Amino acid sequence: MIPVNQPIIGRREKELLAQCIESGWISSDGPFVAEFERKFSDYIGTKHGVTVCNGTAALETALFAAGIGKGDEVIMPAFTIISCALAAIRLGAIPVLVDAEAETWNMDVSQIESRLTPKTKAIMPVHIYGHPVDMDPLLDIAKKRNLVVVEDAAEAHGAEYKGRKCGALGHISAWSFYANKIITTGEGGMVLTSDSKMAKRAESYRNLCFRPEKRFYHTELGYNFRLTNLQAAVGIAQMERIDEFIQIKRRLGEYYRKSLLKFNGIKTQTEKSWAKMVYWMYCIELGKGFGLKAKDVMDGLAKKGIATRPFFIGLHQQPALHKLGLFKKERYPVTERISRQGLYLPSGLALTEKEIDQVISALELILKQKVN
Numbered sequence: 073m074i075p076v077n078q079p080i081i082g083r084r085e086k087e088l089l090a091q092c093i094e095s096g097w098i099s100s101d102g103p104f105v106a107e108f109e110r111k112f113s114d115y116i117g118t119k120h121g122v123t124v125c126n127g128t129a130a131l132e133t134a135l136f137a138a139g140i141g142k143g144d145e146v147i148m149p150a151f152t153i154i155s156c157a158l159a160a161i162r163l164g165a166i167p168v169l170v171d172a173e174a175e176t177w178n179m180d181v182s183q184i185e186s187r188l189t190p191k192t193k194a195i196m197p198v199h200i201y202g203h204p205v206d207m208d209p210l211l212d213i214a215k216k217r218n219l220v221v222v223e224d225a226a227e228a229h230g231a232e233y234k235g236r237k238c239g240a241l242g243h244i245s246a247w248s249f250y251a252n253k254i255i256t257t258g259e260g261g262m263v264l265t266s267d268s269k270m271a272k273r274a275e276s277y278r279n280l281c282f283r284p285e286k287r288f289y290h291t292e293l294g295y296n297f298r299l300t301n302l303q304a305a306v307g308i309a310q311m312e313r314i315d316e317f318i319q320i321k322r323r324l325g326e327y328y329r330k331s332l333l334k335f336n337g338i339k340t341q342t343e344k345s346w347a348k349m350v351y352w353m354y355c356i357e358l359g360k361g362f363g364l365k366a367k368d369v370m371d372g373l374a375k376k377g378i379a380t381r382p383f384f385i386g387l388h389q390q391p392a393l394h395k396l397g398l399f400k401k402e403r404y405p406v407t408e409r410i411s412r413q414g415l416y417l418p419s420g421l422a423l424t425e426k427e428i429d430q431v432i433s434a435l436e437l438i439l440k441q442k443v444n
Contacts, residue, residue, distance in 0.1 A: 074427050076353075076379045077252040077420035084312060088305035102301020104308055109262065111311045112247075117240040118264040120271035123299035124278045127226045127248025130261035131159035133297060134246040135194065137263065137274040138220040140165050144193035146222075149179035150386045150404040151411070152198045156224060157387050161396065168192070169388055171404040175342040177355075177414075178205045180406070184213055194220040199228035199238050202321070202352035203341055207233050207241045214242075222246065226261075229254035230318040232348035244270050249303075252420070254317050254350060255310035257303040318350050320421050325351030327425055328417065331432045335439065337361045353416040355383070362439060366415040372438040378431055383414035
């Protein structure tokens with residue numbers, strides 16, 4: 073089986089994990105936590121990093137740190153993981169959706185202004201699959217309306233917008249270090265910001281909102297979202313190779329792109345001239361001419377030993393959110409199409425060009441069989 077993802081874990085990770093175990097510092101109080109926060113925030117270009125236990129927790133913590141609360145509206149893409157909506161809902165806020173745009177599958181920034189209301193407090197751009205959102209027009213809207221920009225950069229480690237790294241473009245950003253991300257701690261996440269007040273609120277929220285001057289006394293409610301020293305140790309080792317990992321991702325992405333040129337009717341994520349994408353996952357969208365849905369191709373590839381994953385299902389199509397009274401009559405046609413027609417191909421750092429050739433050959437056979 074060619075897996076969708078296989079991370080690269082080496083001797084350095086084992087070495088730092090051993091140091092944790094030998095020292096006894098395995099909890100969130102260990103010294104590697106602060107070091108990982110410093111290294112990652114320095115790399116992205118922010119003043120503060122606050123580790124948390126996963127990317128979903130990072131989104132919620134970032135919104136809390138930005139002052140988002142009950143009744144506030146947060147504009148976000150319909151085409152994204154449910155974590156984005158959950159982060160707002162858990163704080164009593166209301167997610168408001170815009171459709172994807174057809175080329176990069178990111179949020180259609182041109183639709184944002186039509187969704188603004190007096191209750192709008194934040195915009196959450198999600199850099200989908202490692203391609204940056206078109207941020208300048210979004211930032212202009214945020215500045216005019218005094219809105220907070222909370223970037224979801226979980227899939228965009230090292231991606232750049234006009235030479236600036238994603239995650240340092242808005243007021244605060246959320247990251248994931250899940251096993252399939254470019255750098256991983258197994259599970260884990262981080263909140264980045266250059267705003268000291270937001271950083272302090274994030275630190276408080278991830279640690280049950282303990283008051284620094286009086287232990288076990290709480291004036292706000294937070295959660296135990298802490299990252300362990302063991303996970304941070306892995307993150308530090310991964311950070312030492314982040315540029316190498318990004319180069320691998322871009323090389324494999326370009327190899328896929330060229331290999332897929334032979335297929336008329338297969339669309340890939342378009343890298344804009346102003347973007348440096350990192351190909352978190354290599355994704356394709358099947359055109360109508362094939363007469364196939366993504367699931368048909370995924371099933372065929374699985375029979376040939378090739379693992380895939382479907383695209384996100386639109387937030388407006390989630391029954392759990394309908395039960396909350398959200399999005400019931402809303403339609404987002406681009407999101408609906410790509411959710412139905414899109415899939416991830418194997419994209420892990422350990423993937424080889426020979427394995428990509430196998431994927432392409434299998435895909436070609438499946439499509440030819442359908443045509444014939």
